[in-house]
Amino acid sequence: MTFIITSLCVRDRGCIDVCPVECMVPGQPVNEWPWIYIDPDTCIDCGACVPECPFAAIFPEDEVPSAYTAKGGEYISNVGLTGHFEGTNHHGGKIVLDTARQLEPGEVLDLTPDIKPNYDFFKTGPGYGAKDIDDGM
Numbered sequence: 001m002t003f004i005i006t007s008l009c010v011r012d013r014g015c016i017d018v019c020p021v022e023c024m025v026p027g028q029p030v031n032e033w034p035w036i037y038i039d040p041d042t043c044i045d046c047g048a049c050v051p052e053c054p055f056a057a058i059f060p061e062d063e064v065p066s067a068y069t070a071k072g073g074e075y076i077s078n079v080g081l082t083g084h085f086e087g088t089n090h091h092g093g094k095i096v097l098d099t100a101r102q103l104e105p106g107e108v109l110d111l112t113p114d115i116k117p118n119y120d121f122f123k124t125g126p127g128y129g130a131k132d133i134d135d136g137m
């Protein structure tokens with residue numbers, strides 16, 4: 001198994017610092033790979049990243065919700081969305097996303113399609129090479 005980052009991720013980066021095996025990689029380019037991605041072959045399932053995420057975006061793979069009920073006001077970020085999100089990340093840097101959407105209270109979302117991009121990022125996407133062009137966002 002592995003842990004999975006879902007579209008609730010808005011690149012706060014709080015999780016990355018605690019991973020003991022450094023298997024969490026910020027996606028680049030951001031509009032194509034908007035989340036931080038966990039290398040499923042390297043993740044040791046320690047769970048240390050989960051409580052560090054202020055947006056509760058990380059789940060064990062077999063617990064990714066198929067019916068996530070939105071509190072309302074939180075954002076998802078995903079390829080193809082066109083809404084805007086701005087914030088400040090865990091290191092004080094600016095977050096600007098143009099692939100976002102704010103959720104309505106009670107809206108129900110299937111987050112299981114978010115599992116595959118975590119695998120794709122390392123199989124056919126930029127993988128660890130994205131670290132070389134990481135701009136801190």
Ligand code: SF4
Pocket residue numbers: 005008009010011012013014015016036052053054055056057058
């Ligand atoms: S702490 Fe949460 S929102 Fe921030 S980068 Fe990690 S998964 Fe994404």
Ligand code: SF4
Pocket residue numbers: 003018019020021022023024038042043044045046047048049050
């Ligand atoms: S579960 Fe542990 S090893 Fe896996 S990504 Fe999170 S912190 Fe890293």
